[in-house]
Amino acid sequence: MSEEPAPRRRQARGERRITQLLQAAASVFCRTGYSAASTNAIAREAQVSPGTLYQYFPNKEAIAVELGGRLLQQMRETHGLAFDAANLDLPLPELVDAVLEPVIDFNCRNPAFLALMHGSGDIPGRIAEEHDAVHASMLGRIADVIGKFVPSLPADDRGRVADMTLGIVKAGLDLVLAAPEGPAREATVAELKKAVVRYLAPLLEPDPDAPARLTTTPSS
Amino acid sequence: MSEEPAPRRRQARGERRITQLLQAAASVFCRTGYSAASTNAIAREAQVSPGTLYQYFPNKEAIAVELGGRLLQQMRETHGLAFDAANLDLPLPELVDAVLEPVIDFNCRNPAFLALMHGSGDIPGRIAEEHDAVHASMLGRIADVIGKFVPSLPADDRGRVADMTLGIVKAGLDLVLAAPEGPAREATVAELKKAVVRYLAPLLEPDPDAPARLTTTPSS
Amino acid sequence: MSEEPAPRRRQARGERRITQLLQAAASVFCRTGYSAASTNAIAREAQVSPGTLYQYFPNKEAIAVELGGRLLQQMRETHGLAFDAANLDLPLPELVDAVLEPVIDFNCRNPAFLALMHGSGDIPGRIAEEHDAVHASMLGRIADVIGKFVPSLPADDRGRVADMTLGIVKAGLDLVLAAPEGPAREATVAELKKAVVRYLAPLLEPDPDAPARLTTTPSS
Amino acid sequence: MSEEPAPRRRQARGERRITQLLQAAASVFCRTGYSAASTNAIAREAQVSPGTLYQYFPNKEAIAVELGGRLLQQMRETHGLAFDAANLDLPLPELVDAVLEPVIDFNCRNPAFLALMHGSGDIPGRIAEEHDAVHASMLGRIADVIGKFVPSLPADDRGRVADMTLGIVKAGLDLVLAAPEGPAREATVAELKKAVVRYLAPLLEPDPDAPARLTTTPSS
DNA sequence: TATGAATGAGTGTTCATTCAT
DNA sequence: TATGAATGAACACTCATTCAT
Numbered sequence: 001m002s003e004e005p006a007p008r009r010r011q012a013r014g015e016r017r018i019t020q021l022l023q024a025a026a027s028v029f030c031r032t033g034y035s036a037a038s039t040n041a042i043a044r045e046a047q048v049s050p051g052t053l054y055q056y057f058p059n060k061e062a063i064a065v066e067l068g069g070r071l072l073q074q075m076r077e078t079h080g081l082a083f084d085a086a087n088l089d090l091p092l093p094e095l096v097d098a099v100l101e102p103v104i105d106f107n108c109r110n111p112a113f114l115a116l117m118h119g120s121g122d123i124p125g126r127i128a129e130e131h132d133a134v135h136a137s138m139l140g141r142i143a144d145v146i147g148k149f150v151p152s153l154p155a156d157d158r159g160r161v162a163d164m165t166l167g168i169v170k171a172g173l174d175l176v177l178a179a180p181e182g183p184a185r186e187a188t189v190a191e192l193k194k195a196v197v198r199y200l201a202p203l204l205e206p207d208p209d210a211p212a213r214l215t216t217t218p219s220s
Numbered sequence: 221m222s223e224e225p226a227p228r229r230r231q232a233r234g235e236r237r238i239t240q241l242l243q244a245a246a247s248v249f250c251r252t253g254y255s256a257a258s259t260n261a262i263a264r265e266a267q268v269s270p271g272t273l274y275q276y277f278p279n280k281e282a283i284a285v286e287l288g289g290r291l292l293q294q295m296r297e298t299h300g301l302a303f304d305a306a307n308l309d310l311p312l313p314e315l316v317d318a319v320l321e322p323v324i325d326f327n328c329r330n331p332a333f334l335a336l337m338h339g340s341g342d343i344p345g346r347i348a349e350e351h352d353a354v355h356a357s358m359l360g361r362i363a364d365v366i367g368k369f370v371p372s373l374p375a376d377d378r379g380r381v382a383d384m385t386l387g388i389v390k391a392g393l394d395l396v397l398a399a400p401e402g403p404a405r406e407a408t409v410a411e412l413k414k415a416v417v418r419y420l421a422p423l424l425e426p427d428p429d430a431p432a433r434l435t436t437t438p439s440s
Numbered sequence: 441m442s443e444e445p446a447p448r449r450r451q452a453r454g455e456r457r458i459t460q461l462l463q464a465a466a467s468v469f470c471r472t473g474y475s476a477a478s479t480n481a482i483a484r485e486a487q488v489s490p491g492t493l494y495q496y497f498p499n500k501e502a503i504a505v506e507l508g509g510r511l512l513q514q515m516r517e518t519h520g521l522a523f524d525a526a527n528l529d530l531p532l533p534e535l536v537d538a539v540l541e542p543v544i545d546f547n548c549r550n551p552a553f554l555a556l557m558h559g560s561g562d563i564p565g566r567i568a569e570e571h572d573a574v575h576a577s578m579l580g581r582i583a584d585v586i587g588k589f590v591p592s593l594p595a596d597d598r599g600r601v602a603d604m605t606l607g608i609v610k611a612g613l614d615l616v617l618a619a620p621e622g623p624a625r626e627a628t629v630a631e632l633k634k635a636v637v638r639y640l641a642p643l644l645e646p647d648p649d650a651p652a653r654l655t656t657t658p659s660s
Numbered sequence: 661m662s663e664e665p666a667p668r669r670r671q672a673r674g675e676r677r678i679t680q681l682l683q684a685a686a687s688v689f690c691r692t693g694y695s696a697a698s699t700n701a702i703a704r705e706a707q708v709s710p711g712t713l714y715q716y717f718p719n720k721e722a723i724a725v726e727l728g729g730r731l732l733q734q735m736r737e738t739h740g741l742a743f744d745a746a747n748l749d750l751p752l753p754e755l756v757d758a759v760l761e762p763v764i765d766f767n768c769r770n771p772a773f774l775a776l777m778h779g780s781g782d783i784p785g786r787i788a789e790e791h792d793a794v795h796a797s798m799l800g801r802i803a804d805v806i807g808k809f810v811p812s813l814p815a816d817d818r819g820r821v822a823d824m825t826l827g828i829v830k831a832g833l834d835l836v837l838a839a840p841e842g843p844a845r846e847a848t849v850a851e852l853k854k855a856v857v858r859y860l861a862p863l864l865e866p867d868p869d870a871p872a873r874l875t876t877t878p879s880s
Numbered sequence: 881t882a883t884g885a886a887t888g889a890g891t892g893t894t895c896a897t898t899c900a901t
Numbered sequence: 902t903a904t905g906a907a908t909g910a911a912c913a914c915t916c917a918t919t920c921a922t
Contacts, residue, residue: 171387
């Protein structure tokens with residue numbers, strides 16, 4: 001009874017430490033990229049000694065993995081509804097808008113997420129695989145949506161389309177983050193949405209004879 | 221007459237060494253990215269001592285710069301016509317095909333090019349500028365083509381469209397290179413082309429009433 | 441109260457390490473001179489890894505600067521009184537004796553000091569300046585003493601005499617350090633003092649009427 | 661008969677090469693000191709390939725040794741008379757003047773000589789010994805002169821005086837070379853001579869009662 | 881004989897990781 | 902649990918020296 005609070009507090013303190021370290025890591029990864037980020041720099045940013053860092057993470061890779069995982073989780077929790085909800089009934093532009101808006105929003109607030117995804121090439125061996133988990137997860141969601149819209153699409157086609165869609169989104173997010181906040185960024189966001197909508201629209205056209213209703217409205 | 225062969229041979233050997241070193245660098249950059257690539261690893265890959273590497277390049281950056289420059293030059297020389305030629309009269313799908321086909325082809329044969337473009341963020345100082353030159357150059361070409369097709373498009377819109385287009389192409393190239401050679405790769409190539417065509421098609425449609433002739437025919 | 445000892449011990453350890461490293465550096469500088477001394481050799485001599493050395497000094501230069509600074513400081517603290525004290529009233533031989541004795545003593549105990557002064561030409565950049573500071577400081581003191589004795593001497597003459605005096609002292613110190621401890625060294629010390637006394641004596645002869653028995657007539 | 665000229669020419673050519681290399685070495689040693697001078701830099705300065713350098717000298721040390729030896733020889737040949745000639749009958753100031761003047765002159769024209777003597781500390785192992793030969797040779801000459809003047813001086817005293825004298829001369833030469841050409845340098849030269857004369861004068865005074873005939877007459 | 885490309889051990893320095901406290 | 906000093910392998914780069922031509 002008298003022993004219980006301690007472990008709890010410890011756990012709580014540990015959790016805080018981890019959060020603190022991951023925030024520091026996010027900040028450093030954003031500034032320098034994964035491979036140029038030093039664990040000592042992360043510890044310093046977290047106002048913690050290197051030894052402490054290694055009490056919570058076995059190595060540098062693990063930090064990136066955990067950070068990536070948490071960010072993904074966070075994204076899912078905060079905005080993930082977009083995927084699952086009933087907006088599958090919406091016309092494509094609105095659907096894309098509903099899905100992309102929170103994603104874009106999240107990435108603007110957590111630029112480390114993108115940095116990590118791009119850096120995964122630099123990450124050696126096992127880490128890359130775990131990182132790919134994040135990637136794969138997003139891919140899976142996209143593929144699911146596509147599958148629901150066009151159930152007739154063969155699996156490998158669906159995979160390819162999902163890949164391409166995610167590629168476009170990532171490329172667009174880069175541009176969005178690179179744009180200065182303000183109208184320029186808004187315009188870039190709009191452009192990204194257009195790109196996705198236009199890419200996906202033809203998939204949904206069940207009848208080549210019918211005028212292309214679902215397609216994008218006139219551009220820009 | 222008796223003096224000439226020596227220097228020439230020397231130069232020839234030097235040229236060969238440089239080529240050999242750049243090939244090794246390309247290979248290592250592909251495997252590990254720029255920043256994780258060590259000069260010793262490059263030398264080892266080239267079956268050469270570190271000292272030899274430094275007889276031809278003053279530092280690590282210079283290797284990346286020279287490799288990037290040569291690849292760009294090579295791309296321009298081999299396939300650059302695509303942009304300049306008369307295929308501006310072609311319908312969009314054929315135009316994209318004509319332009320993208322050699323670019324894809326080149327990147328398949330020289331995967332280091334993409335690796336270098338992705339890594340350019342990690343490259344410090346002057347190199348980054350030169351690398352950005354590559355990026356900027358491609359961007360400029362795309363913007364030119366767009367400008368010719370849609371002269372009415374305001375400059376900043378044109379820039380954004382060029383950015384987005386290049387982003388899609390780079391993302392697509394990543395997928396193409398990641399795909400195993402064979403039908404899977406071909407399909408990915410086709411998907412990339414579709415993505416570009418669909419993204420650009422609406423730009424060219426002056427008349428929303430007219431049936432969307434220039435647009436892609438039903439996909440897949 | 442329970443928090444204090446740790447940092448203090450840490451600091452104490454750090455201070456010890458620095459001392460240890462500087463001792464090792466002194467030893468290596470003595471054996472090989474500044475430029476031939478390698479940081480790894482210094483670390484090895486200090487029975488420490490290279491990384492540890494760099495935890496306390498940002499680079500090789502800094503080691504020399506710190507060592508030089510400490511030695512100078514030490515010399516000032518231990519023996520510096522010689523210059524300032526009332527022994528300006530002593531006759532020249534006693535004055536030279538009073539000033540030189542501790543200097544010689546110090547250099548015998550800290551041969552690195554001389555090694556560093558000789559090597560200062562090899563030391564690049566900022567360090568050289570700091571080292572010159574040591575040199576300049578000693579020069580200034582000598583010039584001060586001369587100025588007090590012969591206020592009529594023009595500034596540039598005074599500078600030249602100080603230069604020459606310091607030169608003689610440094611040359612003599614080299615000989616002293618080269619001599620085996622014992623009577624040989626004592627004799628060399630005596631010789632150095634004689635050289636300085638004889639060089640300076642003529643300067644101090646206030647009365648040109650008195651037959652210039654031993655000396656030069658007033659110089660230049 | 662037809663064979664003879666070739667070897668001679670070869671020898672002649674070889675001699676020229678060596679001279680050329682030693683001149684280059686002198687120049688580089690002067691600029692950077694012995695240990696910072698790279699053999700490649702010497703070869704470059706001599707407009708010769710590194711391989712050629714190593715055809716004439718087995719290693720870097722040998723270059724310094726040979727250069728030192730030649731400079732000494734040259735000094736002996738050009739100005740050495742000073743030591744041997746009849747000016748032993750001159751009063752001390754004139755003697756010192758006669759001996760020092762050409763030495764100073766030579767060192768002004770061949771600053772590498774001094775650079776080499778100072779650098780001998782940096783020179784490892786065997787080389788230092790050979791370099792000391794130069795030093796020892798000069799020492800011997802000085803000791804000889806002293807011996808002739810004061811035959812009663814015990815050998816070890818004589819050695820010490822010679823050491824000190826050479827020390828003063830070297831220190832003075834440093835100052836002379838450091839002074840800008842012109843009156844400043846002349847004044848420094850005069851100061852050096854004074855230092856030597858004053859140091860040696862008392863040695864020659866057999867009788868403190870007798871007026872100090874041998875001592876310096878009015879200075880400079 | 882002369883070349884200059886090639887070598888490889890060595891330099892100063894960094895950083896992911898460990899360990900005594 | 903937290904510290905930060907300590908480690909040592911690795912990095913980018915240099916240079917005295919060798920060797921194929």
